[in-house]
Amino acid sequence: MYDIIIIGSGIIGSMLAYELSRFNVSVCVLEKNVEIMNEVSSSNSGLVHAGYDPEEGTLKAKLNLIGAKRYPKIANDLNVDYEQIGSLLVSSSVDEHDALLKYAQRASQREIEFKFIQQDEIREMEPNISDSVIEALYFPTTAIITPWQMGFACMNYAVVNGVKLFRQTKVIGIEKNENYRVHTTQGLFESKCVINCSGLNGVDVAKYLDPNTLHQLEFRKGEYQVSDIRDESYLNHVIYPMPSKLGKGVLALKTIEGNLMFGPTSYVIENRYDFSTSMKGLNEVDSKISQIIKPLAKNRMIRQFAGVRPGSLSKDFIIEDNLGFINVIGIDSPGLASAPGISEYVVNSFLKNYFEFEDKLNLIDFKWKKHLSSDERNELIKVDSRYGRIVCVCETISEKEIMNAIHLPVGARSIKGVKRITRPGSGRCQGGFCESEVVRILARELNVDMEDIPYDNDVFLTPLGGNDETR
Amino acid sequence: MRHVKCVVIGGGSAGLAAAIQLKKLNIDCLLLEKEDVLGGILNQCIHNGFGLTRFKEELTGPSYAERLVTEFYELGIEVELDSTVIRLNPDKIVEYINPKGVHKVQADSIILALGARERTRGNIMIPGDRSVGVWTAGSAQKYLNIDGYCVGKRVFILGSGDIGLIMARRMTIAKAKVVGVAEIMPYSNGLTRNLVQCLYDYDIPLYLSTTITRIFGNGRVESIELSRVDENLKPISGTEFNVEVDTVLLSVGLIPDNIITENAGIEMDPRTKGPKINQYYETSISGIFACGNGLHIHDVVDFVSEEGDMVAKSVDRYLNQNTQSDQSIPVMSDSNFIYVLPQTIDKNQAVKLKFRVRKPLKNVKVVIRTKDEIIMTLPKTQLLPAELEMITIPLPLIEKIQDEVRLEIIS
C-alpha cells in the first residue's frame, strides 16, 4: 500500500518522484519499459523555453514560467547540464513585425527578459543566420538541457530517498474501492492517490478507471536531424522561426553535447508509436531550416530521429484531480520546460488536499556525474584503472563509467540505457566499434549472459552453435 | 614531458608494419593501440585471402595479423595497449588515455595509422522506424567472430562489396537465413570469387540497381522496402517491394577515421576523406605522416602494410636527412578519378601514384601529362572503382614535370 502511485517515468513522472521524495509520503513509480525516460521525454528538442509562447490564461503559460524559473536550482542541486544559451525569435518579413511585438508584450507582462535586435547585431550574434532574416527578439533566458539526464538524475535522487521504481510494469486495469487498485503485468499495487502521467498512453490509462472519459489526445510526430559534434560553433543560440498554428516550427539549436539539431516538423499521425523518419519529413526539415540559418553540408548529419507528442484537443495541458486520481496528460510542448512547474502545481493544488506534507529528515544527496575532464580522469585512474580503459573512442567513455551507469540506483539495464546515461554509440560510428563491448560489460555487471541483454526492451543475440530454427 | 623519436598511432596492419620497419631502420618508436590486443580489424576477419603478395601464401586475417604481431614483439618495440589517443597537437604532442593515466608525449615524428570506420544508417539516411536490428556489417562480424553471437535470424544485406558478400556467407554459416543482398550500382564491386563463394554457393539473390528505401518494425525490424534505382541512383517510384527480415546489415562504405587528424588542423582531402599527403606520405604538418585505411580505403591488406613500410622509410628520411620538400607540385586529375594519391609531389625521386576511377572502364589509356607535354601513357584493359591502381613514374620522366601533373583517361 502506497500513498501515491505514479504511472509513467518520463520527465513528468521523474520530476514528481523527485519532488515527492523530499516529503514523508510513500511513493512508487510504474514504468512499462526496461528504462525510464524512454518515449516522449527522450525524443524532443531538450529546450527550456523562455515562456513567451503559450497563450495567455493557459496552464502552459503559467507552468512554463514556473518551470523555467525552477530549473536552474534543480540543475545545480542535481549537478546536471543546464545552459542558458539564449534564443532568437527571427522574422524575415516586415509583415511579421506585429507578431514580434505581440511576443514582446507577452514577455514584458510575464517579466521575461527580452530585447529587439536588428540586422547588424543579429549577424554579430549569429554569423550563420539566414540572409533573409531582418529582425529578431532575443530572449537570454532560453536554456538547453539534456532531457534524459535531467530525468535520470531526478529519478535516481528519488529512489535513493525512498521512492520505489518498478520497471517492465505495465498497467492493465484500475479500479477504486476505498483505495485505488492498479493492476499491472507484475501484480497489484494499491494507493490513496494515483498520478497518471503516462504520456502517449495518457487517455488509455485514464480509461481503465473511467471508460467514459471525454479526454482525447492528438499525436503529432516531429522529425529531427542531428549533426556531428564538430559543428557546435556554427550556432550560438537557439533559433526559432515565427510560430504557426502547428506549433513553434522547425528550430535550429545545439545540444549540450555540441550536436546541432534541426527540427521538429509537426504532423498528426494515427499510430502513436510510429517513431519512424521519412524522406518527406527530413526534406521538410531541410527546407524550413534554410529559411532561418545557412544550412550545413549533408555529410555532417549523422542521425535522424522522430519524436511523438501527445497533445490535448484544447491545446493546453490536462491537469486535473478526480477524487485522488490525478491526470497529467496531453503534455506536449512546453512540457519539458514546464515539468518543475507541473510537479509543484500537482503537489500544491491537488496532493496537499490528501496529505500533510512534512519534510523528510535525513535526505540523501544525489549528484549526477558528468563527463570527465582529462585532469579528473587522471585522478580517478589512480583509484580505479578502468577509468583509463576507453570503450567508446568516439565519445571518450571508459569501462568504469559504463559500469557506474549500470550500478546507479536507477541503473542502465540495456544498451539503450547505457547509451542514454554515458553516450557510447551516440558518436560518429553509432556503436559500430563499441556496442559488443557494452553488451559484454552489461552482461558481466548484471551477472547474466550476453544473450539476456536487451537492446531496448527486447533481447537480440543468439549464441552460436544454438538451435537450427530458421531453415 | 616524455620525448620520443616517433609515435605510431594504431596497431593494425599499417601501424605494425610501420613500427617493424622503423625498428629495422634503428628508429625507436612508441606504438599506441586502443584495443587490448594488436592486429586491428584483421582479428575479426576470419576468412582467408590475405597475404598473397606480402607472405606469398593465402592467410586468414588473424594469421596475417599474427605474422606482424609476432615479428613486432620479437623486435622488442615499445607498445602501449588500451591506449586511446584523444588529441594530436600540431607541435606533435600526443595526448592519450590508458589504465595507467592520461599521458602526453612529445614526438619528433608521428605516423597516423588510424584505420577506418563504417558508414552508418544515419550517414546514408534510410528512413523508417528506429527499429532494433540494423547494424553495420563489421559490427555484426565482431559480434559473431569475437563474441560468438549472431545478431538476427532473417538477414538482408545492403551493399555487395566484399564486406557485404563475406558477411552473407558468414551469417549463413552461423545459421541465419540471408534473404538477399541489394546493390545500388548496376554491378557488384566485390571480387568475382566472393560472388561465387558467398552468394551463388548459397543461392542468395543479388538485387542490382536496388536499394533499401524504408525500414519497418515496432521494436525490432519486421520488414524492409526495397526499390529499384535509376541511372542517377534515385529510387524509381512504383518499383517498391517488401521483404520480411529481422536484421539489416549495412555494407555501404568505409570512411577513414580522422577525428584527431582534423582536430590537429591537418589539411584533408574530401575525395579520399584522409589527409593530403606528398609522395613521402607526409601530411600538411611537417613530420606527421599517414598510411593505411586512415589515409584512404584499401582493398588488399598487403598494400596497407606496404604503405606502413614506405612511411617508416619516410620518417627515417625526415629524421636523419632533415630534407624539406621545397617543391609542392599539385597532382590533378579529371573527373574519371575518384582520387589520386599523393596530392603533391617533388621531383627528387620516382613516384608511385595510387588512384581509383569513378566507374568501370574498359580498354582505355591513362595519360599522365605535365603543362606542355604528355609524360606517360599506359593502356589498361580494365579499371574498376573497387581496385586501387598504382602507377610508378620513374625518375627520368619525373624530371620532365613542370608546374603540375595531371592524370586523364582517354578511350
Add this chain to the structure above:
Amino acid sequence: MKRELTCIVCPRGCLIQLVEDGEHYICTGNQCKRGEVYAIQEVTEPRRMFTTTVQIVGSKLSRCPVVSSSAIRKEDIFKIRDVLDGLVIQAPIHVNDIIVENILGTGIHIIASRSIKKDA
C-alpha cells in the same frame, strides 16, 4: 552437357566453357592451365576453403578462428560446420595447431588460424 563459369584463380576472370565429351571435358576460354584445372574441379567436385570460429575456454577470448588445411568439398560445408559448432577447445592454442584431424574422414584438418594464450 555444356557449362559456363567464370574462373576465379586470378583477377583476369576468364569466362570458361566446358563441354562434356565422354569421360573428359573440353575446356575453352581459359588463358592458362590453372583455369582448366579449376573449371573441371568446379563442375565435378567443387571445393572451398572453410573458415569459422570454435568456442575456446581458459582464455579471455571466447572464440578461436579456424581454417581448413585445404579446400573441402562444397557439399561437406554444413556437416563440418555442425561438428565444429559442438566443439569446445582449451587455451593455450598455437597458430596452425590441428584442432580436428582428418575431419569426417576427408583427410583434411581443421587448424587454428591464430595463437591464443591461456587466461590472457
